[in-house]
Amino acid sequence: MADYQITLHIPQTVYERAQRIATQTSQPVDQVLAAQLDGSLDVLSTLPIDEQAELATFRLLADDTLLGMVGEQMPPVISERMVTLGDKTSRGLITPIEAAEYSALVERGNRLMLRKAWAANILMDRGHQISKSDFAPGDE
Numbered sequence: 001m002a003d004y005q006i007t008l009h010i011p012q013t014v015y016e017r018a019q020r021i022a023t024q025t026s027q028p029v030d031q032v033l034a035a036q037l038d039g040s041l042d043v044l045s046t047l048p049i050d051e052q053a054e055l056a057t058f059r060l061l062a063d064d065t066l067l068g069m070v071g072e073q074m075p076p077v078i079s080e081r082m083v084t085l086g087d088k089t090s091r092g093l094i095t096p097i098e099a100a101e102y103s104a105l106v107e108r109g110n111r112l113m114l115r116k117a118w119a120a121n122i123l124m125d126r127g128h129q130i131s132k133s134d135f136a137p138g139d140e
Contacts, residue, residue, distance in 0.1 A: 008033075014060075017126065024127040036125065051111070055118050063126065069119040070130065073137045074109055081105065 010018075015029070018036070022029045036059065044052040058066065074082075085102035088094040094102065120130045 021126055051114070055115070058115075058118055058122055061119075061122075063123060063128065066119040066123050067128075067134065070116050070123065070134050071137060072112060072116060074112060078105060078108070082109065 010033075018029050018032045021027075022032045025032070044055055047055070058069075061069075073079075082102070082105045085094060085098055085105065088098060089102060116135060120134070124130055
């Protein structure tokens with residue numbers, strides 16, 4: 001595959017983050033930026049446009065914000081409703097209206113998990129160590 005040289009103007013904060021990652025990973029800054037761009041384009045291109053736009057902005061967020069996102073949880077009332085509807089689905093007792101609600105809640109849960117994973121991936125790219133406990137609620 002051919003490489004192309006381009007001139008790209010980026011904010012100083014983005015350059016400084018890339019430089020920090022480059023130092024931590026012993027890579028040139030241009031390789032760090034190319035890898036970040038490549039990763040975001042490949043994965044994002046398979047998602048709906050609104051999700052692409054949302055996740056693309058994550059790379060601009062501060063580490064503390066991303067750490068908070070990694071720990072996000074579905075509100076308990078929503079989780080409980082999902083369990084109830086999932087049980088009804090398993091038993092074949094769900095109504096069409098409940099099935100639509102369940103589908104929407106599952107989609108909401110999937111988006112939350114994608115957001116959490118995307119935030120964790122960015123943090124790891126920036127040199128953070130992410131563990132299972134980072135995905136748990138903040139009060140545990």
